[in-house]
Amino acid sequence: MSSPAALTLLDLIQSHRITSAIYVAAKLGIADMLLDGAKPLDDIAASTGADRQALARLLAALSTIGLCKRTAQDRYTLTETGAALASTARPSCKAWAIFEAEMLQRSWSGMLETIMTGKTAAQLRGFNSSFDMMAGAPDQVRMFNAAMADLTGLVTADLLEAYDFGRIAHLMDVGGGSGELIGAVATRYPQVRGTVFDLVRCGEAANAHLAGLGIADRVAFQAGDFFVSVPAVADAIILKSVIHDWDDQRSDVILRNCRLALPANGSLLLVERIMPEAPMPCDADRSHAFSDLNMLRGPGGRERTEAQYRGLLMQAGFRTTSITPIGRFAVIEAVPV
C-alpha cells in the first residue's frame, strides 16, 4: 500500500477528533462570540473561562478545518462554515454538534455489538426503541429535539423552494418534534393552519417555538402516539425524518394511520433521504450510508431507496405522485388510492 493511501485511511480513522474539537467550540459558544467580528484570543479566553494556551491550540486546529482564521497576531475571525456553529445562525448546526458528541459519538462506540447482533443500542439494553430509552432522560430529549430542529433548518429553504404548500388548508406534521418545519411553512404561507403531532414530551418546546414565531393562533401542538392513531384534522400530512426511524413493519403502521386520518383527496409528504441503489464514495452517498448506520444503531430504521419508499407507500394504501430532490433530502408526495 502507498503512503498516501494509508494516510487517507489514518485521517478517516482520526475523524472523531474533528467532532470533539467542534463540540468544544460549540459548548464554549466560540462562534456566538465571534459572529460580529474578529476578537483577540484574550477576549475569547476571558469570556469562555478556558485556559489561554489550550484555547489557542483549539483555535489553531479549528482553523485547519476551515471554521475560523487567525487574522493578525492572536486575533481570530469566523469563516462562513464556522458561522453556522452560532446558535443564532440560520441554519445553525450548534445543537447538532452537541448532540453528535454527547449522544451519538458515545452510542457509536458500541457499533460493533450492533453489527454482530443486528440490534439497536436500545434493544441491547432491554428497551423497545431509542425513543423509549430517551423517555427517562428529559435532558436527552431536549438535546435531541434541538438537534433535529437544526437538521430540519438545513432543508426548510430548499423545501419551501421546491414544494407549493399554497393549496393546503391544514397541514399536520406527524412526528413534528418542536415544530421547526411547520413553523417555516406556516410563516411563509399565512393562510395555512397547522398541527404538530408528537409525543407529549415535545409539547413544551413546540408551543414555545410556535409562540415565538407568532403563529400559535393557527398552528397547535397535539400530543399522541402515531402507532395508535393520527388525528383526522388535516388535508395534508408531512413526515420528515420519521419513516427512516422505523423498520418496514412499524413504518407500515404509521403510514396506515396517516392514511386513515386523511380525506380521499388528501396528500402525504415524506421528507427523507433517498438511498442510492449502489452508494459511491462521494459526500452525498457517504452522508446517506452513515445516516443508515445511525438508524441501525439508534432507532432501528433504515435509509431507503426510491423503490423501497414506493413499495412501502403502496403497501399502506398510497400512490407516489412525485419525488423532488431538496439538497440531500427529497420530498416524496403520495396520494391515497
Ligand SMILES: C[S@@+](CC[C@H](N)C(=O)[O-])C[C@H]1O[C@@H](n2cnc3c(N)ncnc32)[C@H](O)[C@@H]1O
Ligand atoms: C427523528 S425525529 C424527527 C423530528 C422532526 N420531524 C424533524 O425532522 O425535525 C422523530 C420524531 O418522532 C417522534 N416520535 C417517536 N415516536 C413517536 C410516537 N410513537 N408517536 C408520535 N411521535 C413519535 C419523536 O418524538 C421525534 O420528534
